[in-house]
Each structure stands twice: as structure tokens, then as C-alpha cells.
Amino acid sequence: MNGALIEPGKLLNRNLFFIKDAVKTLEAKTSDKFDVYDPGSRELLLECRELDLSGLTRLRRLAGGKYDAGSPFNLVARIPGSNQQILRIARKVPLISFKKPPIEFYNHEDLGVLTMRRKFFSLGRKFQFFTPQNAPLFELHAKSTFYGFRLIANKRDLATIWLRWKGDQADYFKQGFKYALSINEEIPKDSISRQLLLAFALSFHRIQI
Numbered sequence: 546m547n548g549a550l551i552e553p554g555k556l557l558n559r560n561l562f563f564i565k566d567a568v569k570t571l572e573a574k575t576s577d578k579f580d581v582y583d584p585g586s587r588e589l590l591l592e593c594r595e596l597d598l599s600g601l602t603r604l605r606r607l608a609g610g611k612y613d614a615g616s617p618f619n620l621v622a623r624i625p626g627s628n629q630q631i632l633r634i635a636r637k638v639p640l641i642s643f644k645k646p647p648i649e650f651y652n653h654e655d656l657g658v659l660t661m662r663r664k665f666f667s668l669g670r671k672f673q674f675f676t677p678q679n680a681p682l683f684e685l686h687a688k689s690t691f692y693g694f695r696l697i698a699n700k701r702d703l704a705t706i707w708l709r710w711k712g713d714q715a716d717y718f719k720q721g722f723k724y725a726l727s728i729n730e731e732i733p734k735d736s737i738s739r740q741l742l743l744a745f746a747l748s749f750h751r752i753q754i
Contacts, residue, residue: 558739561726566723580592580593661685
């Protein structure tokens with residue numbers, strides 16, 4: 546997959562992704578690492594890594610649990626073997642803050658396209674999205690189910706984060722994958738929504754707390 550630049554749509558227009566925790570068993574976890582696969586071809590599509598973390602944040606990753614909850618993150622998904630970015634999602638935590646900082650979504654050109662805040666004091670996991678100028682856009686509900694989380698906006702199912710996968714390639718999923726993301730095939734091809742949904746899934750363990 547090296548060589549000419551890859552259009553993000555050609556990669557993100559798939560409807561199913563398997564996501565694996567790439568931190569090795571005996572490796573000290575000082576950052577998040579994920580690999581994204583196409584379960585049909587079993588091709589490694591993306592490597593998602595945390596960049597530019599401070600020493601303090603790395604110590605929080607190592608400690609884990611409550612020490613790591615709410616910490617900054619900067620997850621960048623790139624084409625394997627290259628520096629070509631497909632998406633980035635980050636949370637910057639200032640030293641002094643009286644409210645939780647927003648989550649920031651960036652596209653393949655590293656341009657900020659959306660910000661997001663967790664909606665507290667509501668039933669279920671709900672997230673409010675805004676333009677970079679802080680104008681409200683929509684609300685996403687991550688509805689908990691037996692098998693994972695349905696991602697719903699405006700009463701429409703957009704995608705599902707699967708903690709258990711029973712469909713095609715179920716045996717492959719059992720080979721150490723953390724979760725699967727299935728995107729509604731009605732989501733338009735080349736839509737920024739596909740970048741958003743994959744970014745949301747890759748960082749779900751961070752943004753829901």
C-alpha cells in the first residue's frame with residue numbers, strides 16, 4: 546500500500562472493520578495502539594498510534610484504571626508503512642480546567658472538522674457534536690446492547706460497535722480482535738461520516754468516560 550497517495554474514501558467505503566489492540570502481551574503499555582483490518586481480505590488497512598504524548602500521560606497509561614481515566618490522547622490513523630494520515634482524534638487537557646475539554650476530530654489533511662462533548666445527566670451514552678466554531682450539529686446516542694453499542698443519530702442507525710462478532714469471519718475475529726465496526730451501507734460513499742464513525746470507534750474506550 547506504499548507509493549501513490551490513497552484517497553480516504555477508497556479505504557473507508559468498506560462497511561466492516563475488525564480492530565485489534567496492537568500492544569503486545571509483555572509490552573509496557575505507555576500509549577494506545579490499534580490495528581484496523583479488512584476481515585474479508587484480512588488486509589491490514591490502518592495503524593492507529595498515539596503521537597506526542599507527554600511523559601506524565603505515558604505514566605498514566607502505564608498505571609491504567611482510574612489514573613488513566615480522562616487523560617489526554619492523540620490517536621492518529623495512518624496507512625501502514627507511510628505517514629499518510631486518514632484521520633486523527635484528540636483530547637487536550639489543560640492544567641487548569643473547570644469543565645471537561647471537547648474531543649476534536651481531524652480529517653486526512655489534519656483539518657479540524659468537528660468537536661464533541663459527552664452529554665452527562667442523560668439516559669445512556671450521548672454525545673453532542675459541534676462545528677469548529679462551536680455551532681451545534683447533532684447528537685449521537687451509543688445505545689448499549691447485549692453485543693455492543695448501536696450508534697444512532699436522528700433516529701437512524703449509523704453503525705454498530707460489536708464486542709462480540711457472530712457473522713462471517715467469526716473465527717477470524719476470535720484471533721485477538723478487540724471489537725468490530727459495521728457501518729450502515731446506506732451511509733454515502735466518500736462521506737465524512739465514515740471518517741467520523743471510525744474515529745469514534747477507535748477512541749470509544751477513551752471518550753465514554
